[in-house]
Each structure stands twice: as C-alpha cells, then as structure tokens.
Amino acid sequence: MIRYSILLLASVLLSNFVVINSQNLDKPVPLTQNPCTSKTSCSTCIQTQKCAWCMQPDFGERPRCFQPDLRPATPCPEEFVVNPDNEEFLYKALALSRAGYELTGGGMASGGSYEGEGHASGSMSGSGSASGGGSASGSASGSASGGVVQVSPQHVGLKLRVNEKHSMTVRYAQAEDYPVDLYYLMDLSKSMEDDKDKLSFLGNLLSDTMRNITSNFRLGFGSFVDKVLMPYVSTVPKKLQTPCDGCEAPYGYKNHMSLSVDTNRFAENVKNAHVSGNLDAPEGGFDAIMQAVVCKDNIGWRERARRLLVFSTDAGFHYAGDGKLGGVITPNDGVCHMANDMYTHSTIQDYPSISQINLKVKENAINIIFAVTQTQHEVYRELSKHIEGSSSAVLSEDSSNVVELVRDEYNKITSSVEMKDTASGSVKVTYWSKCLGDTRIQTSKCDGLKVGDVVAFETEIIVTSCPADLKDRNQTFQIYPVGVGEALTVDLTMLCSCDCETSGPTFEVDSTICKGSGTLTCGICDCHDGFFGRNCECNNKDLGESSLDAFKCRPDNTTDVECSGRGNCVCGQCHCNPRENPEEMITGQFCECDNFSCDRHNSILCSGPDHGYCDCGTCKCHEGWEGPACECSSSVDTCRAPNGEICSGHGTCRCGRCECDIKEDVRYSGKYCEKCPTCPERCEELKACVECQMYKKGPLKDPEDCAKNCTLFTPISVEQVELDDEKDEHFCQFYDEDECRYKFVYNETVEKNGTVTLHVRAQENLECPPKVFLLGIILGVIAAIVLIGMAMLLLWKLLTTIHDRREFARFEKERMMAKWDTGENPIYKQATSTFKNPTYAGK
Secondary structure, X not given: OHHHHHHHHHHHHOOOOOOOOXXXXXXXXXXXXXXXOOOOOHHHHHOOOOOEEEOOOOOOOOOOEEOOOOOOOOOOOHHHEEOXXXXXXXXXXXXXXXXXXXXXXXXXXXXXXXXXXXXXXXXXXXXXXXXXOOOOOOHHHOOOOOOOXXXXXXXXXXXXXXXXXXXXXXXXXXXXXXXXXXXXXXXXXXXXXXXXXXXXXXXXXXXXXXXXXXXXXXXXXXXXXXXXXXXXXXXXXXXXXXXXOOOOOOOOXXXXXXXEOOOHHHHHHHHHOOOEOOOOOOEOHHHHHHHHHHOHHHHOOOOOOEEEEEEEEXXXXXXXXXXXXXXXXXXXXXXXXXXXXXXXXXXXXXOOOHHHHXXXXXXXXXXXXXXXXXXXXXXXHHHHOOOOOOXXXXXXXXXXXXXXXXHHHHHHXXXXXXXXXXXXXXXXXXXXXXXXXXXXXXXXXXXXXXXXXXXXXEEEEEEOOOXXXXXXXXXXXXXXXXXXXXXXXXXXXXXXXXXHHOOOOOOEOOOOOOOXXXXXXXXXXXXXXXXXXXXXXXXXXXXXXXXXXXXXXXXXXXXOOHHHHOEEEEOOEEEEOOOOOOOOOEEOOOOOEEOXXXXXXOOEEOOOOOOEEEEOOEEEEOOOXXXXXXXXXXXXXXXXXXXXXXXXXXXXXXXXXXXXXXXXXXXXXXXXXOEOOOOOOOHHHHHHHHHHHHHOOOXXXXXXXXXXXXOOOOOEEEOOOOOOHHHXXXXXXXXXOOOOEEEEEEEEEEXXXXXXXXXXXXXXXXXXXXXXXXXXXXXXXXXXXXXXXXXXXXXXXXXXXXXXXXXXHHHHHHHHXXXXXXOOOOOOOOOOOOOOXXXXXXX
16 A cells, blocks of 8 residues: 555656747757756755755656756746855965975974965855865874975865865975985895995994985884794794894884984994894795884874885885784784884784775885895885885895985975875775876876976866765865875865755645645655545545555666656556647656657767658668668678779678778778788797797697797797887787787898898786686585485475375365265165145145
8 A cells, every 4th residue: 555655656746847948949948868857856866966956846647857057948037046166165275395304403394485474264166165174184284384395285174066166276285495304124034144244334324325415314224033932033042032144033123213304323233233044935024014114103203204214125024814823813903012112012913904005004104125135126126005195125245235225206296296195985086186287187196297397187076976874975085195294174065965955944744735744844744654646635544455556667676766757656547747839748658768869979869860760769660771870771782892892802882981890810991891910820830839939838848849940030038919010010829729819919020231130029928727626516516416405306396296285175175065064974865755746736
C-alpha cells in the first residue's frame, strides 16, 4: 500500500508543463535536454549543475527544479528561488616576502616584502559572509606576523556546489637568504669507514658551501647501523662489544650533533664517530630516517626553514615486515623514541614502511637527499619516487664528491616547486600555471626558478559528489608546495542541502497546506506514513487494492519516476505532455518515446527528412544512408582502392571511409589501407640475432655462433619499445621456446656513400606468461565435480520429496471429497432387496 502511495505522490509532483516564450526563442527547448525537471527535492536539485529550486508553496504542478539560464525558464518569483552560488572568503593573505631571515643572536628578523603587508578578510564573491574568520594554525597556515611568507594567500573559506568549478590563484616565491637546516644521516657500518674520514675532512668545506647559498645555515650529524638482534648483527657477547677490528658496539640510531650554527663542530663529531659492524647486507636506515624526521626537539628542526636530510649509505634498507626475522612484530608507531641521543625502541618496534616514511616527510616538510653509491643508486632512485620531495644522487666510493652533491641537489630542489593538496576523494583540485613563460598549461610543477621569482598557480576546485555522511560535507584541506613548511588552508563547505528543508517560511510541520498530514519543506509536502498526494490529501486506507493497482505508470521497479518524467499518471495510464511545436510529440505507454531527441548531424535531426526520421529516440535511415544520425552514405565507391578492392582488402568501409584492420602484429593505414608499416618484412631475418644478442637464447645462443652470424647490427636495449614515426621504423614481435614475448623495431638509413645502415632497438626484458599451477587446477576441477555431483544429488532428493508430498496431498484431498461413507464397504450388498411398485400409490 505504501509503495503505491509513493508512486501516486511522485506522479503528482512530476507532472511537467513547459511554458514557452515565443518572443525569446525561435524554437522550443526539448524537455529531455533539461536535467533539472526530473529532480523532486531541493537538495537533489541544487546538487545538479546549473539547476535552481522554486520553493513557492502554491506553485502548481509545474516542475520546481529548473535552469535559470535556459529559456523559457520556470516563472518563479525571485524571493522563492533557491540557487546558491559558489563563494570565496579571504581570511588571511600576508604578502610574499622579498628577503629571508637575518640571524641576530637567538632571534630572527624578517626582510621586506613584494607587496604591502596586510590581513584581508571578507567575501570575495556572492552575498554571504564568513563566520569565524581567524587564521590557520601550525606551520602550514602561513607565516606568523613578521616572518617569511612564501605562499599567499594563507587561509581561505569556500562554499561550493557540486560539479561547479571554482578558480583561485595561489602564488609562491622563494625568499632570498631563506634559512636552511641540513642534517647529515650516515651509515657507519664498517664498509663506510673511508667515507666517514672523507666527510670529516670535507666538513668545513660543506659548511662554507652552504653559507654561500644562505647565511642562515645550521648543520647536524647522525649515524645508524641496524637492530642489535640476530640475524642483523652477531649476538655473540664478544661480537656485541667489538663486532670487527676498530669497531664499537652496534646500535640502531644515534644523534651525534643536533642542528647548530656552530658548524665547526660538525667535522669534529664526524671524526670522533666510530664505525660498527653487522651481518646482513641491508641496513636499518629507515629506523634512523623516521626518528630524524619526527624527533624535532632532539634534532632541532626549525619551523620556518628549508629542511634537508642527507641520507648517505652504500647498502640497501630494511622495511616493514623485516623485523619479524628478529622476532620483532610490533609495528612502527611513527613516534619519537629518543633518550640520551639514542633510539630506544630499535629492538622493540619493526622497521617503518615506505608509506609511513612518506607520511611523516610530508607532515614535517622535509626534503630527503639519498646520497648513495653507484651500485645502490637504481634502488634509491625508485624509492625517491614514492617519498614526496625526495631525490637521489650518486655518491663516490669514498664520499669525496659529497659537497658538490649536496650543493647540486639543493639547487635542484629550490629551483623547482610542485603544488599538492590533501583534498578528499569527493574534491578534485586541478592546477594551471604559466610558470615563467607566457603559455598557460595544466601543471602542478614549475622548474628553472630563481630566488625572488613569483609563480602563480591557478587552482580549479570542483566538488565531484556529496558525501553521504553529513559531517564530511564540511572539510578542511591544504594546498602546499612540496618540501616547504607553508600552505594555503582551505575551509570548504559543500552546498549539498537547502536551508528551507529544515527552517524558514516554507518549512512547517503538520502544515495546513499539507492538510495537517505532512511537513511543508521547500514548498512541497513531505507526507506522513499512509498519506500521499500533492497536498497529502489522499489516504491509502480509503482506497481499495484494485484502485492502487491502477497506478502502473512505471516500466519496472528500477525507477521511481512515473511516465518518464514527461507526463501525468491518471488512473494507471500516462498522459504525455503536449509540445508547443505540434510536429514534436511525446509517445509511448510510459511517455518514453519522442520524435525530436534523436542524434543530429550539423544540428539537423537525423540529417534531414531526405536521410531519415526520428522514431523513439533512434534515427531510422532511408535506403542509401546509415550512421547514428543517418549522416553516412552506404555507398562503398569512395573506399575502393585503385586496384579495385574495397579498402585494399585490409579494412571495412564505414561512412564512406576506410577503417583499417588492426591485428596483433600487423596494422594497416592509409586512405585505402594500402600501407602496412608494421608488416613483418625483415622481422624473420633479424629475430635470431636479436634473440641471441639480447637474451642469450634461440638457435644462435652459442656466443661464437652469435658473433659469427650477427655482424650487421647491435641492438640497442630500451625499457619499452615504441615506434618513432619520424624514423619510419618497423615493429616486430615474436615468442621464444619458453613462450616469452620479445619486441624490437628496426629502420634502415642510407649514408652519403650509399651504404645502408641497419638500426635495431629491442625491449630490455622478456614478457613471459605466468606459470600455471597444474596440480591446483586438477584438484580444483576434481573438487568442483564432486561438489556439483553432491549438489545434484541433494537437488534430486529435494525434488522427489516435494513430488511425493504433493501426490500424497492430492490423494488426501480426493479421499476427503468422496461421496460414500468411509465407514462402509461400497461393494457389499444385502441379502434381501426391496422394490417399490410405482402403480400402487398406496391404494
């Protein structure tokens, strides 16, 4: 009963009439092009792009959700229109600084600025006003008064509708002489002994080099080995004291020197630090990185400084899960655990994961420079891709190039800015910038910056969807440059609901407009249970089931919209809305068809009456025409190649043009599919040499045979084979005896002397199919057969039981309906018989 009540209510609310102003439009606007008219509540209406809601109580049966920009618009008085606009409130916008800090004893003084200092607040657009104001907190909220400002503005508020883009400009400038904190974290296992000596010798040079970049520079030093557990280090008592000649006892992580302006102590601390030893090749560097990042007070990281962590090693790293080898199963908590400059939880907590390192690096705005030897550079280069703001560089075997490395990496970091954000999945932020040029492109990163350059990023913020949880509709996120401890804080309010749904003149509980049987919300009645109708005037208790069955104006239960939102449901039948243009008609049992919403070509419906006509949303083409809008001729004459074949026999003629065949290793092109740049011309000739030279396989896998027979070319190894159209390359691919696929391309060039040179580029790695677990497949098939058999037996048993019960029930029913008494034998006959004389009649 309730379901049919809802249907009747929807049929009344969705009765759509379009009022056409013929003076403003030459032709009427099809209702199917208006996404607003099917919305039945204010909240769903304003969540639809460019839609507004009319909350006038006596609005009639016209659609309340409409497009104000679409004419003819719904005639709703302005005071009853709910159409919120995107709004921006500027809470804090300190000017970008021209110069950085100047060191004056223990304090900091700021330099000039690019523009007048000030604190702006108020509404940037719309008629609303911001409440609360204030400034963002923490280091990410922008500079405190009098400090260096590299990001502007620092705090804004936004009110945004769903799928309506809002643009906002964020500017960044690297301040001159900006403070730098550099913490050198070094692997002090035995293999790094010569590196330590060289770093001690170059310590003063490193300090002088960084002071040439910024006068406000601080330097610190720490070291690490590994967890003091088997199998990482030897736990033999003697080895725990002296693991190797000239070595001190192993440890996890030690802070030798906190960040200090007295950089002369750096060389002394490096020189006095002793190396240690461990057993396995990887080191406990992740433990050290985590503690060096999160222990701000111990290390001495400043809030307003560029923070650099130089990580120096010649070995790999342990990460989350490796601690189980030593019996450590407690996950790393990402919290500082330092006492007397030593990491206290090395043997208590597991190594941190890469994602944990990345999270803490982002939270603390630290740039990690992985200074590693050549053998480890590839590994750490891949690692740097997963840690925000990090980079990797090759350290010489004795660290003699450490000064140049740090200087170059610092210049690389500071000459580039990349904007990122912490927005949730329901908010999309896109970045556009001209960087230092004149062309605006979609990018979040600008390179080649110098001190003082101002870069403006235009951010486009879109709320893609309204979260189901009401608490998530008010969010705060940050837009920040990577590795800089400043950010723009954005307080976002998503406009997903209407105020008139909970308060205001068009909100009334048990409203008289709703006959006292519903709540008036935004001009419409939300009926109580058991009542329905536009004004809750109907009660399902007063209607019989047969009357409710008449309201069948939906094609199925997948939609609550009756008559497709384009008609009225009257007594179970759809009465489709008439059109202003008499030639345009809405038809169908559920008003689902029309003759005006088919595909168009050059704005002409079905390409005009000579090509076809519109039937229920689909173009029906006349003979000789085809395509979604009957725009294509069905003739194949324009696809006939000079040799007389259609598309040269290598394609299909569609809409007068050839669509060439694309197979696994052959692709045809050209007007008539006459070209085949990927056809295997010399592929068979070259494959044996490519296979033996690249992969040491194939018929010429013997080195002598390969060298003897393959002298025409030497393939160039590439990570991924791609065709270079400018070089007219040919693509080849084959499978070897192990069913592994390999690819290569080749081209030929003619030299000035007339000789032809063959160039081949081959894929570096084979693409091998995954191994098939035959035993598992066989066992799985057997188990499936057994289970299917058991299921069929159970099904057979169930069916026979049901059949027997039905037969017994039928027998019982027939026995009960028998006309003779069940207590007597129907074939028994008495010994005497009595007959009545019909002519006697009692005389």
